[in-house]
Every structure is written in C-alpha cells, then in structure tokens.
Amino acid sequence: MIYLDNGATSFPKPPRVSAAVWHCLRHYAGNAGRGAHKMSVFAAEKIWETRSLLASLFHIENPEVIVFTQNCTEGLNLGIKGILRPGDDVVISDMEHNSVYRPCIALAEKGVRTLFAEADDDGTVSPEAILKSVTPRTRMVCLQHASNVGGGINPIREIGKALHEKGILFMVDAAQTAGCVDIDVMRDYIDILAFPGHKGLLGPQGTGGLYVREGIDIHPLREGGTGSSSESPFMPDFLPDRLESGTLNLPGIVGLLEGVRFVLHHGAENIGRHERNLSMRFAENIKHLPGVRILGPQEGMQRTGVISLAVAKRDAGEIADILNRRYGIAVRSGLHCAPLAAEKFGVLKTGSVRFSPGVFTSAREMDYAFRSMREILS
Numbered sequence: 001m002i003y004l005d006n007g008a009t010s011f012p013k014p015p016r017v018s019a020a021v022w023h024c025l026r027h028y029a030g031n032a033g034r035g036a037h038k039m040s041v042f043a044a045e046k047i048w049e050t051r052s053l054l055a056s057l058f059h060i061e062n063p064e065v066i067v068f069t070q071n072c073t074e075g076l077n078l079g080i081k082g083i084l085r086p087g088d089d090v091v092i093s094d095m096e097h098n099s100v101y102r103p104c105i106a107l108a109e110k111g112v113r114t115l116f117a118e119a120d121d122d123g124t125v126s127p128e129a130i131l132k133s134v135t136p137r138t139r140m141v142c143l144q145h146a147s148n149v150g151g152g153i154n155p156i157r158e159i160g161k162a163l164h165e166k167g168i169l170f171m172v173d174a175a176q177t178a179g180c181v182d183i184d185v186m187r188d189y190i191d192i193l194a195f196p197g198h199k200g201l202l203g204p205q206g207t208g209g210l211y212v213r214e215g216i217d218i219h220p221l222r223e224g225g226t227g228s229s230s231e232s233p234f235m236p237d238f239l240p241d242r243l244e245s246g247t248l249n250l251p252g253i254v255g256l257l258e259g260v261r262f263v264l265h266h267g268a269e270n271i272g273r274h275e276r277n278l279s280m281r282f283a284e285n286i287k288h289l290p291g292v293r294i295l296g297p298q299e300g301m302q303r304t305g306v307i308s309l310a311v312a313k314r315d316a317g318e319i320a321d322i323l324n325r326r327y328g329i330a331v332r333s334g335l336h337c338a339p340l341a342a343e344k345f346g347v348l349k350t351g352s353v354r355f356s357p358g359v360f361t362s363a364r365e366m367d368y369a370f371r372s373m374r375e376i377l378s
C-alpha cells in the first residue's frame with residue numbers, strides 16, 4: 001500500500017520505534033514511579049529520557065513541565081477545560097479541528113463563551129484577526145499551528161507576541177506541525193502546547209503530550225495515583241504528576257523516544273521541507289486536471305505537506321475508495337474532523353480528498369498518486 005495518510009497518523013515508523021516497543025515489553029515493562037525495584041527505576045529513566053528529548057525538540061528548559069497524554073486531543077481538553085472558568089472568553093479560529101472546537105463549545109454550559117477569529121480565504125489566521133476577536137474577558141486563545149485540511153501554517157510567533165503583551169494565554173495545537181516545523185516555545189510565546197506523539201513525532205498511537213509554561217495551573221481532569229504525595233487526598237501541585245494520574249503508556253513512550261530521536265537527528269525543518277516539496281510537486285501536476293481545486297495556500301513556504309483537493313461534481317469519499325481499491329493508495333476523505341475548515345473552503349457537502357506524504361514517502365509514490373488521479377478523473 002502507498003500510504004499518504006500521515007496527517008492522520010504516520011506510517012511507517014522508523015525501525016527503531018517498533019524495536020524499542022518490543023524490547024520494552026519483552027525486557028523491562030515495569031511501572032514507572034510505582035516501585036524502587038530495578039524494572040520500575042529503569043522504566044522511569046526511559047520516561048525521563050523521552051521528556052528530555054521532547055524538551056530539547058521544543059526548546060523547553062525544564063522537562064518536568066511536559067505531561068504525557070494519549071493523543072493531541074487529550075492535551076487540548078486538559079488545557080481548555082483545566083484553565084477556562086465561568087465568565088471567561090476563549091478565542092479560536094474558524095478553521096479549528098473538532099478537538100479544539102468541541103471542548104470549547106462544551107464549556108458553553110459552564111458559562112465560557114467561544115469567539116471565532118476569521119481566517120483568510122487560504123485558511124490561515126492573521127494576528128489582526130485574532131486581536132479583533134479578543135475582549136476584556138478573553139482568558140485564552142487556542143489556535144492550530146497548521147490546518148489539517150488546507151495545510152496553511154499560522155504566524156504563531158506574531159500572534160503569540162501580541163497576546164503576550166496583552167497578558168492573554170496562548171495555547172497552540174501542534175497536531176500537524178510537531179516534527180515537521182521548528183517550534184520554540186520561548187521564541188513563539190507559547191504558554192501551552194498540545195502535540196500528538198503518533199503523527200510527525202513518529203511514535204506509536206496512544207502517545208502525545210502537553211507543555212505547560214511554569215506558573216500556569218491547569219486543573220486536572222482526572223484524579224488518581226501518581227506514585228507521589230500518596231498520603232494526600234489531593235492531586236500533587238507539581239508537574240508532571242499533577243496532570244499524570246494512573247499508569248503511563250511505557251511501551252508507547254519508549255517508541256516515541258525513538259521517534260523523537262529520529263526527528264532530532266534529521267531535523268524537523270528538513271523533514272517538513274521534504275514533505276512540502278512532495279506535495280508541491282503533486283500540486284504542480286494535479287492543478288491542471290479539470291475540476292480540481294487545491295485547498296489552502298497555493299505556494300510552498302507557509303504550508304505543510306498536507307494537500308487536500310476538491311473535485312467538481314465528484315464525491316471525495318468515492319475518489320478515496322477508488323484510490324484504495326484500484327490503486328492501493330491510502331488517503332483520507334470527508335471533513336477530516338474539521339467541519340469549520342470544510343465550511344470555509346466550501347466543501348461541507350462533498351468533503352475533500354487529502355494526500356499527506358510523510359518522511360518516508362518518495363517522489364515516485366507521489367507521481368503514481370498523480371497518475372492514478374488523472375486516470376480516475378479522465
């Protein structure tokens with residue numbers, strides 16, 4: 001199968017990722033922080049090593065402020081529901097994924113108001129649009145770094161700086177950029193960063209994380225055992241324990257460790273360039289086919305490798321199905337869990353077909369995808 005669905009989850013993983021998962025399960029899968037025996041201590045060391053590598057990837061000084069989650073959605077829920085209180089406003093864009101949109105809307109019954117900053121036609125959001133939506137009650141802005149539909153990268157540094165000056169918290173959804181765009185939490189004025197482990201960081205599914213700037217208190221959504229302050233009926237007041245109750249996904253985390261090592265070795269920017277070059281090459285060819293419209297920014301630099309197409313008079317699901325069955329190509333079709341983005345791009349009824357190359361995708365595979373599309377549309 002030619003796998004062009006890395007926007008959903010990356011595949012294949014570097015061989016060391018699966019080797020590390022297997023080795024962990026076979027040799028040392030003790031419960032980190034729950035015992036003083038060798039296996040538990042070794043597990044804790046592996047978890048610490050992963051936190052440390054993630055810290056160097058995102059330029060975070062203290063690895064303890066990185067919390068492991070099951071995916072990006074869990075981190076986003078933690079940040080949104082753990083911070084916002086009745087009477088607060090939260091600003092999101094009209095391009096957000098349901099993992100931001102739904103938790104915000106769910107807070108309406110608790111008296112939190114969601115305001116929408118309007119993205120440009122290419123799906124990117126300007127600092128001006130964000131500032132226009134901010135009110136005196138705005139506690140937080142939560143914004144995707146890049147769209148999973150149009151691929152446009154938002155100018156988070158400029159937005160973060162403007163919000164910092166106003167004392168508004170800035171939470172970034174890095175689902176589509178962690179591992180393929182350079183992220184520096186200090187330079188980009190990011191207060192809270194949610195990221196998946198299973199996409200661009202090349203770890204297994206069931207992994208993700210949340211960075212929380214020191215001094216910000218996120219109320220836990222889940223209470224339970226942490227292996228620390230066990231005599232207290234309350235959750236510890238320090239990170240990561242405050243937000244990490246219950247046994248961690250050690251096999252997943254050691255797989256993620258190898259994924260992050262791979263990203264650091266090759267460089268997120270280089271990986272991003274490779275993916276972007278592939279999708280731009282694909283775009284150059286496909287844009288000449290009749291009825292095809294490419295969603296999002298048309299040029300290279302301010303986009304990721306995700307490329308979605310609307311095809312006149314054709315249903316996206318039908319095209320994805322033919323690609324799968326007849327050509328052995330895996331893509332995603334539909335609304336991509338982002339109905340707001342689909343509405344913005346005018347594809348709420350038909351959906352779009354998304355091609356998302358990964359670090360291991362070759363130009364030959366992208367060319368084959370183009371030729372397959374040409375046949376389907378001819």
Ligand SMILES: Cc1ncc(COP(=O)(O)O)c(C=O)c1O
Pocket residue numbers: 007008071072073074097099100144146147148173175176195196197208
């Ligand atoms: C922009 C965006 N945000 C959030 C998510 C949710 O990520 P996860 O599946 O890791 O929860 C995705 C997943 O595709 C995404 O593309």
